[in-house]
Amino acid sequence: MTSTDGTSITRPMKHALGFHVALWSVVALSSPAFADDASAVAAGLSAPKAATSGSTDVATSGFEAKGKPDTALGNDTVETKLSGGALGTSGNSRSLAATAAGTFRLRRGTNQLSVAAAMNYAKARPVGETRMQPTVENYQGKSRYDRFVSEKVAFFGAFSLRRDKFQGLDARLNLDPGIAYYFIDKKPQQLWTELGYDYQWDLRTLDAVRKANATIADRANHLSRKQDRHSGRLYVGYTGAFNEHVAITSGVEYLQALAATENWRLVADAGISATLTGKLSLATTLTIRYDHNPLPGLQNLDTMESVSVVYTLF
Numbered sequence: 001m002t003s004t005d006g007t008s009i010t011r012p013m014k015h016a017l018g019f020h021v022a023l024w025s026v027v028a029l030s031s032p033a034f035a036d037d038a039s040a041v042a043a044g045l046s047a048p049k050a051a052t053s054g055s056t057d058v059a060t061s062g063f064e065a066k067g068k069p070d071t072a073l074g075n076d077t078v079e080t081k082l083s084g085g086a087l088g089t090s091g092n093s094r095s096l097a098a099t100a101a102g103t104f105r106l107r108r109g110t111n112q113l114s115v116a117a118a119m120n121y122a123k124a125r126p127v128g129e130t131r132m133q134p135t136v137e138n139y140q141g142k143s144r145y146d147r148f149v150s151e152k153v154a155f156f157g158a159f160s161l162r163r164d165k166f167q168g169l170d171a172r173l174n175l176d177p178g179i180a181y182y183f184i185d186k187k188p189q190q191l192w193t194e195l196g197y198d199y200q201w202d203l204r205t206l207d208a209v210r211k212a213n214a215t216i217a218d219r220a221n222h223l224s225r226k227q228d229r230h231s232g233r234l235y236v237g238y239t240g241a242f243n244e245h246v247a248i249t250s251g252v253e254y255l256q257a258l259a260a261t262e263n264w265r266l267v268a269d270a271g272i273s274a275t276l277t278g279k280l281s282l283a284t285t286l287t288i289r290y291d292h293n294p295l296p297g298l299q300n301l302d303t304m305e306s307v308s309v310v311y312t313l314f
Contacts, residue, residue: 168208
């Protein structure tokens with residue numbers, strides 16, 4: 001797993017995209033299903049088996065919805081997946097990175113409950129230092145309830161919580177009600193959109209508030225440790241499959257503050273997953289998080305790449 005926090009969008013994006021294209025070109029060509037690709041297309045592609053997006057960013061600005069549920073009424077499901085990855089170096093360069101995530105989904109008739117949790121942590125030894133220092137540290141969780149009123153329409157409510165040291169957050173809570181509509185819902189493709197409201201409550205770290213206020217001369221304009229925002233939310237998601245072993249998933253989320261219009265955020269992600277054998281799969285995801293009005297002293301763009309081994313319990 002590699003992570004970049006608060007970097008410019010040019011070079012990290014080029015390296016990230018090049019990394020993902022190279023990795024998954026090898027995966028797709030070496031997949032046992034590649035040789036059968038022509039016959040699979042002729043027969044009609046089936047849904048990916050035992051594969052997941054591998055994302056380790058479950059609590060987005062609003063909430064993550066790219067793991068689209070089955071919309072066929074009465075399609076009961078119980079599903080649990082665990083994923084994890086790590087990277088370590090020693091010698092001239094010392095670093096350690098780890099990522100872990102878990103998801104649970106329960107579907108009964110027209111009702112569905114999903115729960116997810118994730119952790120990303122990394123530390124490294126800067127040049128000239130003797131001790132390793134944290135460079136990435138965030139913990140996330142979310143839950144969501146869907147009520148399907150038809151095969152194309154669902155009402156939902158979601159709750160997510162995030163703690164991120166390097167975004168200056170002791171806690172970020174989001175509450176999100178809304179409605180979802182599915183334009184395409186035929187395996188192996190789904191295209192859908194969500195429209196709703198987002199309430200966000202932030203508890204900023206004392207260190208981040210002190211650093212931000214040090215740059216503001218007028219004490220009357222000093223920032224508070226707590227802040228809430230009311231925003232409109234728009235999400236568009238897509239999932240598809242190259243064959244029964246290799247699948248893609250992507251989504252874009254836009255949140256616009258209803259009062260202070262300079263506060264808007266954009267979250268985009270794209271992932272590829274491949275079944276290795278049985279319940280074991282490999283997944284990689286690139287996530288981009290942009291905040292147009294972050295705390296003073298913090299950059300507005302974060303990117304995250306993750307490569308994980310995924311195991312489906314049931």
